[in-house]
Amino acid sequence: MARWQPGTRERLQATALQLFATQGYDQTTVAEIAATAEVTERTFFRHFADKREVLFAGQDDFLGMFTGPIQAAPADARPFELVRLALDAAGAFFPEERRPWSRARQGIIDANPALGERELGKLQSLKVRLGEVLRERGVDEPAATIAAETAVTVFHLSFAQWIAAGEDRPFGAIASERLAALTAFVHPGR
Amino acid sequence: MARWQPGTRERLQATALQLFATQGYDQTTVAEIAATAEVTERTFFRHFADKREVLFAGQDDFLGMFTGPIQAAPADARPFELVRLALDAAGAFFPEERRPWSRARQGIIDANPALGERELGKLQSLKVRLGEVLRERGVDEPAATIAAETAVTVFHLSFAQWIAAGEDRPFGAIASERLAALTAFVHPGR
Numbered sequence: 001m002a003r004w005q006p007g008t009r010e011r012l013q014a015t016a017l018q019l020f021a022t023q024g025y026d027q028t029t030v031a032e033i034a035a036t037a038e039v040t041e042r043t044f045f046r047h048f049a050d051k052r053e054v055l056f057a058g059q060d061d062f063l064g065m066f067t068g069p070i071q072a073a074p075a076d077a078r079p080f081e082l083v084r085l086a087l088d089a090a091g092a093f094f095p096e097e098r099r100p101w102s103r104a105r106q107g108i109i110d111a112n113p114a115l116g117e118r119e120l121g122k123l124q125s126l127k128v129r130l131g132e133v134l135r136e137r138g139v140d141e142p143a144a145t146i147a148a149e150t151a152v153t154v155f156h157l158s159f160a161q162w163i164a165a166g167e168d169r170p171f172g173a174i175a176s177e178r179l180a181a182l183t184a185f186v187h188p189g190r
Numbered sequence: 191m192a193r194w195q196p197g198t199r200e201r202l203q204a205t206a207l208q209l210f211a212t213q214g215y216d217q218t219t220v221a222e223i224a225a226t227a228e229v230t231e232r233t234f235f236r237h238f239a240d241k242r243e244v245l246f247a248g249q250d251d252f253l254g255m256f257t258g259p260i261q262a263a264p265a266d267a268r269p270f271e272l273v274r275l276a277l278d279a280a281g282a283f284f285p286e287e288r289r290p291w292s293r294a295r296q297g298i299i300d301a302n303p304a305l306g307e308r309e310l311g312k313l314q315s316l317k318v319r320l321g322e323v324l325r326e327r328g329v330d331e332p333a334a335t336i337a338a339e340t341a342v343t344v345f346h347l348s349f350a351q352w353i354a355a356g357e358d359r360p361f362g363a364i365a366s367e368r369l370a371a372l373t374a375f376v377h378p379g380r
Contacts, residue, residue, distance in 0.1 A: 078378045117307070142347065146371045149343045157335060181336045185269050186376040 009047045011037050016054040017101065020108045025051075025115065055105055056118060063126060065093045066151075067133045079139050083151040084179060086130070090155060091172030094162060103163045127152045154178045199237045202227050206244040207291065210298045215241075215305065245295055246308060253316060255283045256341075257323045269329050273341040274369060276320070280345060281362030284352060293353045317342045344368045 015037040019028045030051050034044040048054050069085040077085075094102065109115040130148035139147065158175040161167055167174070205227040209218040220241050224234040238244050259275040267275075284292065299305040320338035329337065348365040351357055357364070 079375050080378065120310070142351075142368050142371045143375055145347060146344075146368060147375045149347065150340060150372065150375065153339045153343060154336075157332065157339065161332075178332050178336060181332045182340065183376055185333055185337050185340065186373055187270075 094171040269337040284361040
């Protein structure tokens, strides 16, 4: 067994997802995941803190995907433009080839309330972090929190639609549609 | 002990809240609540299904407070106007004399994760129900869900501010401020 090889992390994720889906999340051990992926447990733990984190790895990347474009935007950009930039960036984070993984992952999360809570916690962290970067850019309260919560709502609803059965439009198109619905909702005359 | 008397329900709620706050939610039994309020356990159960429901009673009233004004609105009212009507009605549901109870209740919920989940479930039910009544009025998707989620976000943030330490403005003023922040966020030019 090689101690390190390219793609090990991805193979561990694919293997774990397969085992979670076929035999249940609670019934699957790290030892099984490692053995099935043909690595040692030690290698598993070099990539993931525990089996749950196979499903939640990359939280920093996830938060950074939203906050990076906001921090890099021109100083005079309005909060709505900042949110649009963040959602555009999310499109790059959820390319077509990721959709089957995201769908399978959601199925496992939906079947396990503790994982559902962890997922809600991830969205809550995103709200808090987005509020912070907006305030750092000089957006006042309650505008910063309203913008952050609304952005996460649009993201969450877009993601849910993106992985819905039969949906084949790209993430960006779905998110744009929802941002447009928000705009129309707030000012139907425009 | 009288079998029924006006105010029994309110006395049970006040007594329970007091006991939860002083000795902890988990440590408090229905028997203690009933004895302290000087009623039988049977009387307690005539008012509440269990001790948790002392904190969550009135869910139907809560949902109806939002949906009633929407269902009663003129047929040509826009979704944003419907949401504004619902939030105005919420102001009547959270009068000044309710604020100390709401603050104490929140303290108990924050100290108990299972109660926090129940509270999130209540907000989730509100989102679902609001989406339903908006669709019944002919609002399409994704507009209905966007409107429902946004309304609950504004409600939730307004409520959190209403019970924040030092806040003394009425609920309606706080909710209006947040609706205005949402409008300014989506259409900064107006």
